[in-house]
Amino acid sequence: MSEPEVVFRLESVTKEFGNGRSLLGLNRSAGVRALDDVSIELRRGEVLGLVGESGSGKTTLGRILVGAERATSGRVWFEGTPVEALRGGALRNFRKSVQMVFQNPFTSLNPRRTVRDVLNSGFAARGLRRGAQRAAAMAELMPKVGLSEAFLDRYPHAFSGGQRQRIVLARALTVEPSVLVADEPVSALDVSIQAQILNLFVTLRRELNLSIVMITHDLRVANFLSDRIAVLYRGQLVELGTREQIMEHSRHPYTRMLLSAAPTGDPDAPHNRPWLVGDATPADAMSGGCVFRDRCWLRTIVSDPDRCATEQPRLAAMEDQHSAACHFAEQTATAAGVLLVEAEESA
Ligand SMILES: Nc1ncnc2c1ncn2[C@@H]1O[C@H](COP(=O)(O)OP(=O)(O)OP(=O)(O)O)[C@@H](O)[C@H]1O
Ligand code: SF4
Ligand SMILES: [Mg+2]
Incomplete structure (x- = not known):
């Protein structure tokens, strides 16, 4: 099969807002990192x-x-040329x-x-x-x-x-x-x-x-x-896959959470599992570790390992076209199944 033609390529794009001094130079505003090291392609068609x-x-x-x-750092390519080089x-x-x-x-x-x-x-x-x-x-x-x-x-x-x-x-x-x-x-x-x-x-x-x-x-x-779906969480790309991979076989616990909260119109649909939603309160700025760890239901099931707090998970390929940024993405489906059984037993 021939490679799909790439229209846009984003390479480690980070965007920060408001990371400067006030007019008098007294206060330095905290700034918002709206995008954090995002790499993704848009294919033709x-x-x-x-x-x-x-x-x-x-x-x-x-x-x-x-x-x-404009990105604060990283690069955006359009049809093979960096956007900032277009004239x-x-x-x-x-x-x-x-x-x-x-x-x-x-x-x-x-x-x-x-x-x-x-x-x-x-x-x-x-x-x-x-x-x-x-x-x-x-x-x-x-x-x-x-x-x-x-x-x-x-x-x-x-x-x-x-x-x-x-x-x-x-x-x-x-x-x-x-x-x-x-x-x-x-x-x-x-x-x-x-x-x-x-x-x-x-x-x-x-x-x-x-x-x-x-x-x-x-x-x-x-x-x-x-055709494909990209999932963003607090500026990070946490999962990317085909529509079917994301909707039916998602590997990131955040994607599972979004799916469980999504209205489907069918009360028996497998996505209607509000017990996976967790606490939606935004966390204070967290440095290091996984950006989702304060809301992560999977972390609890895999016995709260230090790794989630100390090592930032990178987007890693799971199977063809499908990647997720979670140290324990291999265990997401099984863990969600365990939660489901527990919820049904206690109902
Ligand atoms: N011009 C700006 N100046 C300062 N902060 C900004 C600016 N634009 C976006 N932000 C901040 O960047 C973060 C991401 O914002 P963005 O609007 O991209 O999110 P979004 O996913 O589109 O949200 P929504 O679903 O509410 O539209 C937010 O914290 C937002 O407050
Ligand atoms: S790395 Fe840890 S905290 Fe982050 S999503 Fe995976 S299990 Fe949850
Ligand atoms: Mg918006």
Whole structure:
């Protein structure tokens, strides 16, 4: 089998915020490490789900991909070139090729601009300057996102949340991107509308051969769309695998915890095991050791070894495409089974 083509490669990317002195130079702010030594690839044509709780660094990673933030250390490669080395035409091509779609379609559209106005600027950036060219491109684009051409002269207030998200997608598509970074694109929408927008992503990805980074705190969304899923915890990549590996055979106790907390709609589903959730209170800054150790249910089962507190686990390959950052990842499935039996016996 040929190697998949890599669009983005992140190499040991760390991002820190607010790690400086105050204006008078008196106080040094503690700073936040939003991403910690993250290495990952985005392959051509894949949907990579990026999951994790609030504050885990998902948006920061997305913003680094689109060039809205720079990594504090580490390197980001786009189509084989470090992003910071892109200049001139190559930089313009990068900016056009990688587009971000945000969570809230109610705030991401200017209320005083019609759909036509919104799309016009994108077409101008693509060099479609003549009216006839643009009109043809708009007529082609609107049905692609499931909207009628008749909507072009309407203002955002005339549209529902789902329709607005379709307009936001159309705006992103005007420049013919090859990568979409979608940051919680359905979480502000009614559940009934979410499926329609997710289906639109599926169709667009197939028709336009897009690579998509789907940022979501909702594992159902990641499960629906993703080829691979990356799990972030406090800025660290703790597990990476195919959709099936993560959803059915996860090796990191944090991923198991997320799955157990995820609503599935089926009370008997194996994921509905709230006894694995643990304490969600964020810990004070911990130095050294495993970043998950203050919440880890597996650590207790494997008799609280010192290693969890003294040695940071690195992301290690488990099987083809599947890797996890836990010293005891080989024991996760068995330990979860033991917990399940205990819970059933005490019920
Ligand atoms: N511009 C910024 N300045 C300071 N801190 C920031 C900034 N952006 C993000 N952070 C911090 O970095 C960490 C990661 O934030 P990020 O927004 O990437 O998380 P997230 O996973 O997207 O969370 P959510 O699910 O709530 O959107 C958080 O602690 C956040 O407060
Ligand atoms: S290394 Fe230890 S604390 Fe960290 S996830 Fe694994 S068992 Fe839990
Ligand atoms: Mg976010």
